[in-house]
Amino acid sequence: MRIGCVGLGRIGTSHVQTLRAVPGVSEVVVADVDGARAEGLTSPAAEGLAAVSAVPVEALLTAGLDGLVVTTGSAAHGTWVRAAVDAGLPTFCEKPLATSLTEILEVAEHVRRSGVAVHVGFQRRFDAGYRAAAEAVRSGELGFVHTLRGVASDMLPPAAGFIPGSGGIFRDCLVHDADVIRFVTGREVVSVYAVGGTKGADFFAAAGDVDTGAALLTLDDGTIAMLSTSRYNGQGQDVRLEVHGEHGTVAVGLDDSLALRSVEPGASQPTGPVYTDFYSRFRPAFADELAGFVAMVGGSPSPCTVDDALEASRVVEACDLSRREGRPVLMSEIPSALPAPATS
Ligand SMILES: NC(=O)c1ccc[n+]([C@@H]2O[C@H](COP(=O)([O-])OP(=O)(O)OC[C@H]3O[C@@H](n4cnc5c(N)ncnc54)[C@H](O)[C@@H]3O)[C@@H](O)[C@H]2O)c1
Structure with a gap:
């Protein structure tokens, strides 16, 4: 070919x-x-x-x-x-x-x-961990799923020039989490509440963006998904998902490259090396x-x-609106089709 x-x-x-x-x-x-x-x-x-x-x-x-x-x-x-x-x-x-x-x-x-x-x-749909999480849900191993918790933090922020055209942290980063929540659960999002903040470089606020965001999603079967994303985790790329169910919890991203440190006395620590960017984190998935x-x-x-991509984009559109207006947003507020052409 x-x-x-x-x-x-x-x-x-x-x-x-x-x-x-x-x-x-x-x-x-x-x-x-x-x-x-x-x-x-x-x-x-x-x-x-x-x-x-x-x-x-x-x-x-x-x-x-x-x-x-x-x-x-x-x-x-x-x-x-x-x-x-x-x-x-x-x-x-x-x-x-x-x-x-x-x-x-x-x-x-x-x-x-x-x-x-x-x-x-x-x-992430091709990442072995996310695939295993989806299988744990679909096989019934977890019983009913009540909560998901996702983390997606970059090791380093992008160049200042990237941010104004990026669409903001929800459309640029959290869109992957929005897609993978649908992929893992097989459910649709019905409402979101999102917040954001900036403690890092000034160029995020200058572009009307935030460097850290969080979103609370409610799915159509009542499952709750809590997602957080940040441009800052100097220890390494940190991309994880926990799926909590009736019979137990599975976690994606808990391996020896985990970019976090336990503060429990005597706890074992990941032996590394950490992932430094999304390429190293997802190289096998990209292949x-x-x-x-x-x-x-x-x-x-x-x-x-394209319908999967549209749904993920609708969710982050709702997150961006929620963050800007400081209120929960129903997915029914976000267009899912083009307006019908006007008839004369
Ligand atoms: N899946 C992921 O995790 C992931 C990660 C990074 C980037 N992306 C996406 O990949 C895309 C590219 O990101 P990037 O960081 O490589 O960007 P980049 O700015 O490094 O590269 C973009 C390239 O496109 C070229 N280009 C721009 N307009 C063009 C046109 N009309 N016709 C032909 N070439 C054109 C530019 O000259 C440049 O070489 C973005 O849409 C980004 O959202 C996805």
């Missing part, structure tokens, strides 16, 4: 290297508005690794591709996904599908009408995710559809 990849920044560069090693991929064709980035990634085929070739962005969709991976900045996702499905190309798009809920609704509708498969990049995309190009169903 010839797989295209457009947008060769932090995650695009990483995804190209991952795609090269996915069985069935014979060539990765890369493009970026910055042509030098694409040229810099070209590489011949090697043992177990596909070749990487570069084309100008205008030539990508007519380069004889079997599928496309979109890893541009978020503002260009919607345009590329629409163009790719119009060209009949199965497409992987990094989260988010677009930067505003209105555009997400438009892109989702465009994709549905095209009938072309699209996979949106929520890699399985892109293998899942290649399987979708081969005809398998999408592992994370």
